Each structure stands twice: as C-alpha cells, then as structure tokens.
Amino acid sequence: MAEKYTFIVVGGGIAGVSCVENLATLCPEDNILLISSSPIVKSVINLKQLTRNLEQFDVYEKHSSELESQYANVSITQDEVSSFDSFNKVLGTINSKSFRYEKLCICTGASPKVIAKNNEFVIGIRDTETVFEFESRLVKSRRVVIVGNGGIATELVFKIQRCEVLWAIKDNSIISTFIDPGASRFLLPHMLGVGAEEEPFVKRGKFSVEAASKDANTHTSSYGCALGPDWIDLLKAQGRTSKVRCKEDIYCVEVKDILTLNQVRSLGLIQNSIEGSALNDLGEWPVYVRLTNEKLYGCDFVISATGVLPNIKSFENFELGKDGGLLVNERMQTSISDVYAAGDVCTAGWKLSPFWLQMRLWSQARQMGVQASRCMVADWIVFDESEQMDFCFELFAHVTKFFNYKVILLGKFNGQDLNDDYKLLIKVVEGCEKYIKVVLQGGRMVGAILIGETDLEETFENLILNQLDLTRYGDGLLDQDIEDFFD
Structure with a gap:
C-alpha cells in the first residue's frame, strides 16, 4: 500500500528544501514528504535583502535528519523516483516504496553535460x-x-x-x-x-x-x-x-x-x-x-564544466520547454494536474517581465521553490487561483563573486533579447577597482553589470523598474554622482 501525504517534494537542493520549509510553515497540520537522492540536503541561511529584488545568502549543508527534527510534519526518505503514475497520483521508488500525493512538486535540479x-x-x-x-x-x-x-x-x-x-x-x-x-x-x-x-x-x-x-x-x-x-x-x-x-x-x-x-x-x-x-x-x-x-x-x-541539462529522469509525458525543462506557468504548475516544478528542472513558460530572464542559479531556485509552495497551498486549502507572481520575477537580480570581486547583474545585463537595439555606457574607476556598465534602450535603463563595491545596485534597480527617461543625460550619465542624484 502506498503511504499517503498531502504534499510530496522530490529533490533535496535549494528549490526542494525551500519549498518544503515554506509548506511546513504555511501548513503545519498537513504531512509533507521530501524524497532526496542524497542524505545531505541544502537550505538557505543568513538571507540578506540587499535591495527589493537582490538577495544574498549562504547555503547550509545538513543531514536530512536535521531538517526532519526542525519540522514535526516533515518526513524525509533517501530514495530515487523510478516510476510516476499521474492518474492515481502515485510515485514509485527504486527501493520498492510507493507514495501517494495530493500535490507534487518536482525539484530534481539539473545534471552536468x-x-x-x-x-x-x-x-x-x-x-x-x-x-x-x-x-x-x-x-x-x-x-x-x-x-x-x-x-x-x-x-x-x-x-x-x-x-x-x-x-x-x-x-x-x-x-x-x-x-x-x-x-x-x-x-x-x-x-x-x-x-x-x-x-x-x-x-x-x-x-x-x-x-x-x-x-x-x-x-x-x-x-x-x-x-x-x-x-x-x-x-x-x-x-x-x-x-x-x-x-x-x-x-x-x-x-x-x-x-x-x-x-x-x-x-x-x-x-x-x-x-x-x-x-x-x-x-x-x-x-x-x-x-x-x-x-x-x-x-x-x-x-x-560545460553547463547542465534539466534532470527529468522518471518524469515523462510532460510538456517540455525548448531547453528540455518541465514547462511551468506563472503558478509553477506543469502540464499535468496537481504537479508543480521549481528550480533547475523547470522552464519558465509564462509571459516574462521585460527585465527578467531565467538562468539556472541559486537565487532563482530559492525563489521558484517558495513560489511553488505558495501556489500549492493556495490550490489545496483555499482553492484560490489569484496567487500572484512574487515581485522578484519582475527584475532579474543576481549577486555573485569572481576572483574575489563582487559582481551584480541586473535586468537584461548583456542586452539579452534586445536584438542589438540598445546602447551601452561603461565606466571603469581606476584605483578603486570598479567596473560599471549600463544597458539603455530608448533612453531608459534596462540592465546593468556592477563589479566591485559600487553601491549603485539599489539606484540602478529603481531606474530599471521605474523606466525613467534618461535621454537628457546623454553619454555623461555615469559621470554624475548618480546615487545621490536619483535618490
């Protein structure tokens, strides 16, 4: 007989664990199962909101038992899905176990090419x-x-x-x-x-x-x-x-x-x-x-180190995106009823914001996992289909580090999908080791790359979202004390 759970999440990475943690908080009375192929799972700690859209966090590796002890309604099994019956809502595993779900979220990530x-x-x-x-x-x-x-x-x-x-x-x-x-x-x-x-x-x-x-x-x-x-x-x-x-x-x-x-x-x-x-x-x-x-x-x-491919092993008959990921709508729903997906395994299939793009990054895995959990709860408890996309999907924002330099990417930072219809302004600050690049289209900022401690991320984020006309500043835009000028 299959074990029954209200929510099942497959995958112990950031997307899966973020989804489970949020489900456990929103639905403390419902039983939740996390299926992870590894005994080690990853959760977000030290989350800092640098701007409205830009987040910085650490990833904490822990044994799955630590996550179980944190939430009374969460169970974890180290296993791997081998079969999927969407009609009966049953998952089979390679260890000959069966699990029945009401709502399922696939967060199996990606495999290296x-x-x-x-x-x-x-x-x-x-x-x-x-x-x-x-x-x-x-x-x-x-x-x-x-x-x-x-x-x-x-x-x-x-x-x-x-x-x-x-x-x-x-x-x-x-x-x-x-x-x-x-x-x-x-x-x-x-x-x-x-x-x-x-x-x-x-x-x-x-x-x-x-x-x-x-x-x-x-x-x-x-x-x-x-x-x-x-x-x-x-x-x-x-x-x-x-x-x-x-x-x-x-x-x-x-x-x-x-x-x-x-x-x-x-x-x-x-x-x-x-x-x-x-x-x-x-x-x-x-x-x-x-x-x-x-x-x-x-x-x-x-x-x-030549990139990754969405790991859709054991999950067939789904509609896929062009990159081979499980196609999801704005509610992180796949083409199969009551099945959601988040993180590297999925492909964004909704009408994207002009300043957001999908990249298989840690920041987006966390955001998608949380968004999927909210929509699963809304569909299960209140039957509410009005759950809106989180504001983080309005603007692509990512912070990383290369060669010990802080690197911030905003919006269409490399002019993605702009068909060469854009203008670049670049400023290199010698001595301070700063590199600033903005992407302008029609006189409005649509993207930026900031390297070093520029302190311009919030200003540029607001300029992209507000779409202020910057035409009058011409090529001298970056020569202004821009942070104070647009405060």
Whole structure:
C-alpha cells in the first residue's frame, strides 16, 4: 500500500528544501514528504535583502535528519523516483516504496553535460560527491584541462594551485555566460591575484556523501544536490607540482577528442608539437585532449564544466520547454494536474517581465521553490487561483563573486533579447577597482553589470523598474554622482 501525504517534494537542493520549509510553515497540520537522492540536503541561511529584488545568502549543508527534527510534519526518505503514475497520483521508488500525493512538486535540479561520458579521465563537477573526487585526483596531478566558460570553470581556474592548468574556452572572452568582453578584460588581470591564496572563514559544515550514506540502507545512482555559492571557498585545490601557478587560456576552441596514449600513437599525433605553448611537454600522460585547433595536450584528467541539462529522469509525458525543462506557468504548475516544478528542472513558460530572464542559479531556485509552495497551498486549502507572481520575477537580480570581486547583474545585463537595439555606457574607476556598465534602450535603463563595491545596485534597480527617461543625460550619465542624484 502506498503511504499517503498531502504534499510530496522530490529533490533535496535549494528549490526542494525551500519549498518544503515554506509548506511546513504555511501548513503545519498537513504531512509533507521530501524524497532526496542524497542524505545531505541544502537550505538557505543568513538571507540578506540587499535591495527589493537582490538577495544574498549562504547555503547550509545538513543531514536530512536535521531538517526532519526542525519540522514535526516533515518526513524525509533517501530514495530515487523510478516510476510516476499521474492518474492515481502515485510515485514509485527504486527501493520498492510507493507514495501517494495530493500535490507534487518536482525539484530534481539539473545534471552536468559531461563531455566524453563514461570516460574515467573526465569528471563533471556538480555536487558534493564529485568535488571530493576532484580533490582526491588533483592532489596527485601535475596538469589538468578545464573545459567550459561558466561559473564553476572560472572559480576552479582561480582556485587551483601547484598544478598546471589549461583552460579551453569556446568563446573569445572569459565568463561569457555572465559578463561581457569588457568586464572580462577588467577581471582578467586579477585571475592570478593574491586573493586566491587567502583562505576565507566559511560558517558552513562540509559533509561527505559517502560517509553520510553508510547508515542508509538505500541505493541511489543520480547526482546529489548541486553546489552552494561558497563551495569554492571550502575546496582544497592543490596539485603536486612545485609551481604555485601555471595557467594557459585557449580561446574559441572546443574539445574534438579525448584520447589515450595508445590512440595518440596509432593516429600519429605524438609528433604534433605545441611549441610556443606554456604547456609544451607532451611526454606520457594518462589522457590527451585534442582541440578543434588541432593542438594536442596531455594531462592527468579533464574537468568538464560545460553547463547542465534539466534532470527529468522518471518524469515523462510532460510538456517540455525548448531547453528540455518541465514547462511551468506563472503558478509553477506543469502540464499535468496537481504537479508543480521549481528550480533547475523547470522552464519558465509564462509571459516574462521585460527585465527578467531565467538562468539556472541559486537565487532563482530559492525563489521558484517558495513560489511553488505558495501556489500549492493556495490550490489545496483555499482553492484560490489569484496567487500572484512574487515581485522578484519582475527584475532579474543576481549577486555573485569572481576572483574575489563582487559582481551584480541586473535586468537584461548583456542586452539579452534586445536584438542589438540598445546602447551601452561603461565606466571603469581606476584605483578603486570598479567596473560599471549600463544597458539603455530608448533612453531608459534596462540592465546593468556592477563589479566591485559600487553601491549603485539599489539606484540602478529603481531606474530599471521605474523606466525613467534618461535621454537628457546623454553619454555623461555615469559621470554624475548618480546615487545621490536619483535618490
């Protein structure tokens, strides 16, 4: 017989736990089940509201039993969904359990797009378990190849010490997922700065998934929860060379082949020298990477950080978005009745605000999880379909850190979907290490990138939302004492 619950949430990441915590608060009398493939779940702590839309928080890793003890009406099982019966509202798991729900929220996140899957010399970094694997390999390594140009790749390049690093980038500038080439050039000199040598104090526990699983009589095969915003601060990223750092970036390339030494020899590639490169010793390596520029590099292992795909395993017959995520409306409802989705697994299918876009980020995972819980409660208890979208979906706002610099992204920060119908104003403040870029369309601000301690985030947020006509300030807009002027 299936166990019955009012609410079931699948996924122990930020979206799932945020959803569960809000459900438990709103409905203390209703029983809630969280199904997590990992014994470690992640919740938000130290939430700071920097502006109306901009939030900064820490991610706290804890054993699932800690979450259970926090809320009397919450149960957690370490398991993985293997079957889904939407007609009877029943979930089956790989441990042969059945659970019946009234409302279901799918928060299974995303899985890394790993190049050369099942290759023992290629790892994708997504969760706590893969970070431990990376650490254990790196300590024995002289050289690694990092493939990708997003946040994880960038932070690894900045953090790794005592190991040669080759960074293969498909674009013509670093961190293109988040910032424009101008901002990349601003940050580039700081990539090898002293900041990476400092070990920050992080108020967060670090758990081993392997150790935490010893007491669990379960078997799961999926990835665990994604990493937290401060994961890199806890990483022990040291190899075994005597060099503190040695790095080479190769732009506008992709990986063509991952080869063994025997394959390299049989293809006659060993004689292809890479003279002029900082990493010019082919030698004998465990694995070789051939890039689309036909250059060949030997290394100890390859780190694949090339993005993610929504993890919709075991959930079929849903309407999907263009990126393969579960399509949801403004109430976070999927195409199947009484089933909601939040976080990386879903694709926003509602009419978006002119200044909001979906990116699979921690901030949006939390916001979507909370929004889904509100709508689930409204549908279950009061049958109220008037629950409105939270104001956070009016403006894209994200704060992160690259090379120890605070980076704030607002609105259409890279002119997304504006069809080149926009104007950029950029200001670099020498000495103070600040980079300010605003995106204007029709004389009104629609986006911004702020690097460093600019203290302009609230002002720019208001200018974007209020759509004040800034035409009269012309190209001198950023020469004003803008924070006081528009206070």
